[in-house]
Amino acid sequence: MDFSFTEEDEAFRTDARAWLEAHLTGDFAEARGQGGPGSEHEGGAARRAWERELGRGGWIGIGWGDGAYGNRSASLTQQVVWAEEYARAEAPGRYGHIGENLLAPTLLAYGSAAQKQRFLPAIARGEELWCQGYSEPGAGSDLAGVRTAAAREGDAYRITGQKVWTSLAHEADWCFVLARTDPDARRHQGLSFLLVPMDQPGRIEVRPIRQLTGTSEFNEVFFDGAVARAEHRVGAEGEGWQVAMGLLGLERGVSTLVQQIGFAEELATVVRTAVASGAAEDPVVRDRLVRQWAELRAMRWNALRTLGSSGARDAGAPSVAKLLWGAWHRRLGELAVQVRGALATVGPSDWSAERAYELDALQRLFLFTRADTVYGGSDEVQRNIIAERVLGLPREPKGGVRS
Known part of the structure; x- marks a missing residue:
C-alpha cells in the first residue's frame, strides 16, 4: 500500500x-x-x-x-x-472530540434531517460540547446489560439511572445516552439512543471520580427524571443498539493517528530520560526502548492500512488497534519508571502540603496507563470480538471463563 x-x-x-x-x-x-x-x-x-x-x-x-x-x-x-x-x-x-468524531458521524449516518441541522452546526462552531452515556456499574464492557430506563411521556422521555466513567461530563452541554425504553425486552432489544441536555438542575447530577493521578477526568452521572425530547431520539425506539454499535465503529479512526504522535513524543521523553540517567547503557533497557519504537511504527502502518478499509476482513480492525496501543502504552509507562530508578518515587523538590500529590509527566504517564487495557473496551472483550466476529470461533458459553 x-x-x-x-x-x-x-x-x-x-x-x-x-x-x-x-x-x-x-x-x-x-x-x-x-x-x-x-x-x-x-x-x-x-x-x-x-x-x-x-x-x-x-x-x-x-x-x-x-x-x-x-x-x-x-x-x-x-x-x-x-x-x-x-x-x-x-x-x-x-x-470537542466526542461531539465531532463520535456523535456527528453517527447523526450523519442515522439522524434525521432536523437532528443534523439542529446539532451539527453547533458542534462545527465549537459551541456545544458532548459526553457519552454508555457504561454503567455492572454494564461497562457488557454494554447490552444497561439498566438506565427511559419512559415515554407524551413527546418526551423521562430518564432514570446511572452512567459511569463519563469523560468530560462536567464540561458537556449534551450527553448521548443509551437507555432501556422497553423494560420487558432483554439484552440488545428494547434500547434507544437519546440526546439529553445536561443543564437540568435537580434531574442530572455529575460527580467526579478521583483517580490514581489525583485528577478527575471521568465522572459518574445520575439521572433522576431527566428529560429528553422524543424528536431527539436517534433511530427508531428500541433500535438503539444498532446506532450505539455504529458509533463505536467510528471511535478509533483518524484520531488514533493523533494519539500515536503523542505516543512518539512520550517515547522520546523516556529515551532522553534513559540516556540522562545512564539506564540506556543497560542492554536490556536498550532492547525495550527499540522494541517500543518498532511497535509504534508498526501501529502507524496498521492504522493507515485499515483507515479506509471496509468489509469482513477488517471487521476486527478497531479491536486489534485497541489491543495494540493499550498494551504498548502501559509498557511505556512501566519503562518510564524503570529508566528513572528510585527518583521515579520522589515528589516535587519544593515539597509542600499543597503539592504533596503533584506528579511530573512521567509519573502521571505510569499511573494513568495502568487503565489503558481496561477503558474503551477491555483486552478481554477485544479478544472475544476478534475470535467471534472475525475468526468465526464459537461464542463464549454464558457463565464460562473468558479468554
Whole structure:
C-alpha cells in the first residue's frame, strides 16, 4: 500500500501548519500541550475558547463531507495531515472530540434531517460540547446489560439511572445516552439512543471520580427524571443498539493517528530520560526502548492500512488497534519508571502540603496507563470480538471463563 501524500495533501499541510502557527498565540499558546490523557483538568477556559477558535477557522468536522455545516471539506488523507499537524503543534487537547468524531458521524449516518441541522452546526462552531452515556456499574464492557430506563411521556422521555466513567461530563452541554425504553425486552432489544441536555438542575447530577493521578477526568452521572425530547431520539425506539454499535465503529479512526504522535513524543521523553540517567547503557533497557519504537511504527502502518478499509476482513480492525496501543502504552509507562530508578518515587523538590500529590509527566504517564487495557473496551472483550466476529470461533458459553 502507498503511504505517501499527494501534492494536494502537502499543500493542505502547509495551510494547516500556517493556520496553527498564526492562532496558537496568547492564551492559546499558554495552553499548548495541556489536556492530554491524565491531564484533562488543565487549561479548561482556554481550551473551551480554543474550540470556538477552531470552529471559526472551519477546522471542526473536516471529515463530514461537503461543508454544509460550516466545516471545511477534506479527503481522508488530508484529515490525517490535519491530525498530524495538530499533534506536532502541541495544540491543546480537544474538548470537542466526542461531539465531532463520535456523535456527528453517527447523526450523519442515522439522524434525521432536523437532528443534523439542529446539532451539527453547533458542534462545527465549537459551541456545544458532548459526553457519552454508555457504561454503567455492572454494564461497562457488557454494554447490552444497561439498566438506565427511559419512559415515554407524551413527546418526551423521562430518564432514570446511572452512567459511569463519563469523560468530560462536567464540561458537556449534551450527553448521548443509551437507555432501556422497553423494560420487558432483554439484552440488545428494547434500547434507544437519546440526546439529553445536561443543564437540568435537580434531574442530572455529575460527580467526579478521583483517580490514581489525583485528577478527575471521568465522572459518574445520575439521572433522576431527566428529560429528553422524543424528536431527539436517534433511530427508531428500541433500535438503539444498532446506532450505539455504529458509533463505536467510528471511535478509533483518524484520531488514533493523533494519539500515536503523542505516543512518539512520550517515547522520546523516556529515551532522553534513559540516556540522562545512564539506564540506556543497560542492554536490556536498550532492547525495550527499540522494541517500543518498532511497535509504534508498526501501529502507524496498521492504522493507515485499515483507515479506509471496509468489509469482513477488517471487521476486527478497531479491536486489534485497541489491543495494540493499550498494551504498548502501559509498557511505556512501566519503562518510564524503570529508566528513572528510585527518583521515579520522589515528589516535587519544593515539597509542600499543597503539592504533596503533584506528579511530573512521567509519573502521571505510569499511573494513568495502568487503565489503558481496561477503558474503551477491555483486552478481554477485544479478544472475544476478534475470535467471534472475525475468526468465526464459537461464542463464549454464558457463565464460562473468558479468554
